[in-house]
Amino acid sequence: MKTTKITRDEVRIQVDEVRDQVPYRKCPRCLKMKPLDEFGLRRMGTVGKHGGDILANQSHCRSCR
Numbered sequence: 001m002k003t004t005k006i007t008r009d010e011v012r013i014q015v016d017e018v019r020d021q022v023p024y025r026k027c028p029r030c031l032k033m034k035p036l037d038e039f040g041l042r043r044m045g046t047v048g049k050h051g052g053d054i055l056a057n058q059s060h061c062r063s064c065r
Contacts, residue, residue, distance in 0.1 A: 009052040
């Protein structure tokens with residue numbers, strides 16, 4: 001019998017503040033507070049706790065990249 005190991009990716013999101021239940025983050029390049037959906041995600045090569053990759057938000061907003 002063959003067993004399959006299930007791996008899950010971990011998600012690590014950094015938020016500076018929350019306004020009206022919308023998370024905001026400050027871009028280090030343009031220094032503007034923008035909603036979190038203005039930032040993408042990146043897959044880090046390190047292995048997470050459950051064997052998957054770690055997903056983290058990009059530090060710069062989409063318009064600054």
